[in-house]
Amino acid sequence: MAKNKRIDAPTGTSTVGHEWDGIEELDTPLPRWWLLTFYVCILISVVYVFLFPAIPLANSATRGFLGWSSHGQFEAEMAAAAARRAPVAKALADIPIESLPANPQLMAAAIEGGRAAFKVHCVQCHGSGAAGSKGYPNLNDDDWLWGGDIASIQTTLIHGIRNPEHDETRASAMPAFGEILQPAEINSLVAYVQTISGQAKPNAASARGAALFAANCVVCHGPQGAGIRELGSPKLTDGIWLYGGDAATLRRTITYSRAGVMPRWNNRLDPVTIKMLAAYVYSLGGGEVAPQVAATVAAPATPAAPGGAPAAAPADAATVAPNVQP
Amino acid sequence: MSSLSDLTSPNSPLYQKRKGVYPKAVDGFFRRLKWVIMAVTLTIYYVTPWLRWDRGPYAPSQAVLVDLAHRRFYMFSIEIWPHEFYYVAGMLVMAGIGLFLVTSAVGRAWCGYACPQTVWTDLFQHVERWIDGDRNAQIRLANAPWTAAKTTRRAAKYSIWLLIAISTGGAWIFYFADAPTLLRDFLTGNAPSVAYATVGVLTATTFVFGGFMREQVCIYMCPWPRIQTAMLDEKSLIVTYKDWRGEPRTQGLKKAAATEASFDDKLGDCIDCNQCVSVCPTGIDIREGPQIGCITCALCIDACDKVMDQIGRPRGLIDYATLEDAVIEKAGGTAPPVLKTLLRPRTIIYFTIWASIGAAMLFTLGQRTRLDISAQHDRNPAFVQLSDGEVRNNYTVKIRNMETRPRVVTLAISGLPGAVAWAETGSRATATTTMRVPVPADSVTKVRLFVAAPGAGPQRSPLTISAKFDASGAEAGRSEADSVVANFERAKPVEEGEE
Numbered sequence: 001m002a003k004n005k006r007i008d009a010p011t012g013t014s015t016v017g018h019e020w021d022g023i024e025e026l027d028t029p030l031p032r033w034w035l036l037t038f039y040v041c042i043l044i045s046v047v048y049v050f051l052f053p054a055i056p057l058a059n060s061a062t063r064g065f066l067g068w069s070s071h072g073q074f075e076a077e078m079a080a081a082a083a084r085r086a087p088v089a090k091a092l093a094d095i096p097i098e099s100l101p102a103n104p105q106l107m108a109a110a111i112e113g114g115r116a117a118f119k120v121h122c123v124q125c126h127g128s129g130a131a132g133s134k135g136y137p138n139l140n141d142d143d144w145l146w147g148g149d150i151a152s153i154q155t156t157l158i159h160g161i162r163n164p165e166h167d168e169t170r171a172s173a174m175p176a177f178g179e180i181l182q183p184a185e186i187n188s189l190v191a192y193v194q195t196i197s198g199q200a201k202p203n204a205a206s207a208r209g210a211a212l213f214a215a216n217c218v219v220c221h222g223p224q225g226a227g228i229r230e231l232g233s234p235k236l237t238d239g240i241w242l243y244g245g246d247a248a249t250l251r252r253t254i255t256y257s258r259a260g261v262m263p264r265w266n267n268r269l270d271p272v273t274i275k276m277l278a279a280y281v282y283s284l285g286g287g288e289v290a291p292q293v294a295a296t297v298a299a300p301a302t303p304a305a306p307g308g309a310p311a312a313a314p315a316d317a318a319t320v321a322p323n324v325q326p
Numbered sequence: 327m328s329s330l331s332d333l334t335s336p337n338s339p340l341y342q343k344r345k346g347v348y349p350k351a352v353d354g355f356f357r358r359l360k361w362v363i364m365a366v367t368l369t370i371y372y373v374t375p376w377l378r379w380d381r382g383p384y385a386p387s388q389a390v391l392v393d394l395a396h397r398r399f400y401m402f403s404i405e406i407w408p409h410e411f412y413y414v415a416g417m418l419v420m421a422g423i424g425l426f427l428v429t430s431a432v433g434r435a436w437c438g439y440a441c442p443q444t445v446w447t448d449l450f451q452h453v454e455r456w457i458d459g460d461r462n463a464q465i466r467l468a469n470a471p472w473t474a475a476k477t478t479r480r481a482a483k484y485s486i487w488l489l490i491a492i493s494t495g496g497a498w499i500f501y502f503a504d505a506p507t508l509l510r511d512f513l514t515g516n517a518p519s520v521a522y523a524t525v526g527v528l529t530a531t532t533f534v535f536g537g538f539m540r541e542q543v544c545i546y547m548c549p550w551p552r553i554q555t556a557m558l559d560e561k562s563l564i565v566t567y568k569d570w571r572g573e574p575r576t577q578g579l580k581k582a583a584a585t586e587a588s589f590d591d592k593l594g595d596c597i598d599c600n601q602c603v604s605v606c607p608t609g610i611d612i613r614e615g616p617q618i619g620c621i622t623c624a625l626c627i628d629a630c631d632k633v634m635d636q637i638g639r640p641r642g643l644i645d646y647a648t649l650e651d652a653v654i655e656k657a658g659g660t661a662p663p664v665l666k667t668l669l670r671p672r673t674i675i676y677f678t679i680w681a682s683i684g685a686a687m688l689f690t691l692g693q694r695t696r697l698d699i700s701a702q703h704d705r706n707p708a709f710v711q712l713s714d715g716e717v718r719n720n721y722t723v724k725i726r727n728m729e730t731r732p733r734v735v736t737l738a739i740s741g742l743p744g745a746v747a748w749a750e751t752g753s754r755a756t757a758t759t760t761m762r763v764p765v766p767a768d769s770v771t772k773v774r775l776f777v778a779a780p781g782a783g784p785q786r787s788p789l790t791i792s793a794k795f796d797a798s799g800a801e802a803g804r805s806e807a808d809s810v811v812a813n814f815e816r817a818k819p820v821e822e823g824e825e
Contacts, residue, residue: 029341030342031546032342034546104751141710141713142754143713235713238715239714289753
């Protein structure tokens with residue numbers, strides 16, 4: 001097509017020789033500065049090749065005189081971020097956990113840090129919204145097995161629940177009543193538990209169950225079935241069940257017992273992260289005011305003492321059945 | 327490409343050296359108009375950031391401020407938040423339609439008078455004339471060897487250009503931060519590095535574009551001329567050489583007189599004095615007809631009028647005219663008055679649209695409620711079963727206080743029987759349906775709202791969340807945000823008889 005090149009009369013410029021339906025294109029020369037700009041770009045690219053990693057080799061690439069690498073930049077940025085966070089981390093490390101909720105700014109920082117840590121370490125059992133599932137408590141609600149104040153939550157996080165080979169772990173065990181009671185007796189207990197939790201009307205079976213409950217269960221669950229936090233025994237009179245409140249699940253729970261386990265975190269996470277996780281769980285809506293500050297202060301040392309925390313996923317076996325999640 | 331010579335042929339070089347343009351000084355109506363416009367636009371540019379506007383203790387006192395760091399745009403009494411960016415979009419739409427309007431009426435008037443490239447190039451050219459002399463002296467100097475005198479002149483010229491460039495780039499940054507503070511920080515070396523970088527880049531572009539690139543920017547770099555060229559029609563005013571009056575040209579008056587005497591033929595008014603070419607800042611010859619290089623600065627009109635006066639011929643050999651006028655005048659008729667050309671359906675429609683958008687924006691600006699809420703329902707979990715059988719839903723409520731004073735806003739829930747709400751600082755024991763939330767001046771406050779309601783009910787019901795401010799006394803005022811209807815969710819109702 002180039003053979004159709006001609007000089008365009010009005011402009012005196014040559015055409016490129018293409019023609020479509022009578023439309024031609026002028027071959028207007030490029031301004032020289034444009035060409036120079038192009039050469040400068042080429043020059044810059046050459047300099048770039050020497051300064052930065054550029055030419056691929058068998059196992060790596062040329063390093064460049066500046067020594068830059070994306071890994072190095074990443075690490076530098078992470079270090080810078082850590083340095084930026086350092087004052088907050090320091091403040092969090094210094095503040096007693098009970099005082100944290102009263103410090104809104106630090107609390108907000110802790111909640112955000114906890115939210116991030118939760119997404120890494122906790123979602124596997126408790127779910128990304130902390131709503132739990134069968135056997136794994138919902139951390140949003142107001143029902144706590146081991147205590148819902150922030151210090152108790154932290155204790156649970158530090159020591160875990162029924163965590164093997166850890167002396168300070170929160171621990172309790174519900175007997176498997178299948179070896180102690182007859183199946184009919186267990187059925188009566190189920191009827192009674194369904195009665196006190198408002199799921200069924202009292203009847204003959206539940207009356208028999210009341211006697212059995214008094215004989216076998218009140219030690220841990222209390223005379224009214226309200227649960228005892230020091231033991232992590234669930235409240236049987238509310239609408240929240242860890243494993244399920246229906247007759248079949250209750251029967252299974254009483255017969256075979258339950259013993260959920262939550263790992264301890266003090267051997268995996270630093271204290272500040274644990275504190276931030278406690279703040280996050282506390283902030284989900286069910287956090288409780290510390291019952292007695294004095295008692296909770298002592299708590300970390302003696303796990304059994306303070307109210308237990310919920311953060312735990314364990315199904316606390318202690319007893320019969322508690323919590324179903326909504 | 328059929329052969330190598332296509333690439334190397336001297337007839338079609340791959341690149342072209344810039345031809346020097348040394349516009350001659352000229353005086354006349356349009357030159358004076360350009361002076362005025364240059365003075366006004368430069369004054370607006372340099373002075374605006376220094377205007378003050380009292381907004382009270384909680385907002386900056388700079389009249390025009392694009393506060394990128396805090397995401398606020400202040401323009402006198404107007405404050406724009408990021409979510410109100412549609413006002414900026416509206417201004418851009420107005421600028422676009424304004425371009426249609428101006429171009430359809432008076433052609434490339436923007437290019438010729440108001441474009442920063444034109445204004446600063448003009449300024450640089452005046453400096454050039456002041457140092458180097460007018461056109462001829464400039465050409466001589468450009469061709470002269472590099473003597474000490476030339477070097478001195480060049481150094482002087484570049485220094486003044488650089489000063490203008492620095493102050494141009496320097497003025498820009500004041501639109502983005504408090505001008506007096508920034509100036510102090512800038513001079514003491516404490517300004518943010520982005521300020522220095524911005525000044526550096528803008529200094530470089532001003533210096534290069536105004537001093538060296540000049541018309542190359544208009545012809546090769548700028549998309550605006552191409553767009554405007556496409557929008558011109560036969561009724562747009564453009565700078566026109568009236569060839570039917572000027573042609574055939576003659577060389578000089580005496581020659582014209584002689585020629586006229588010897589031939590009966592009528593000769594044109596153009597004496598080919600080349601003044602129109604000499605004064606042209608883009609170096610074109612307007613007598614070749616309308617072309618992309620013409621920015622319609624009208625300096626050739628001034629130059630030609632002056633010559634016509636000197637040789638005693640009527641002015642307006644080169645003049646603003648439409649293509650339609652040209653056809654009429656060529657046929658011997660009289661072109662309609664300019665006003666009639668300007669006021670035609672196309673321009674009136676553009677103006678009506680442009681003005682309507684402006685009026686609509688002004689109206690909505692006056693109607694704005696400076697209080698706003700939004701509510702986001704927690705989706706994971708969507709609801710929480712509480713131990714006493716009630717159900718809790720969580721919401722993240724954001725309250726925007728867009729006034730420049732702190733306010734205590736009443737946040738309320740309604741529309742859901744038995745529902746009570748509390749925030750992070752409260753508890754279910756103290757929950758009610760309203761709460762008072764202090765919101766700092768000109769900021770957003772986030773409230774985690776917990777709402778508990780009886781467990782029995784539909785799976786999804788509406789919950790109205792509203793915010794209002796009503797105060798008397800020193801902090802008097804009243805505004806009510808558009809309330810938000812959020813979902814309140816419960817478990818799927820259990821089939822009857824399950825209990």
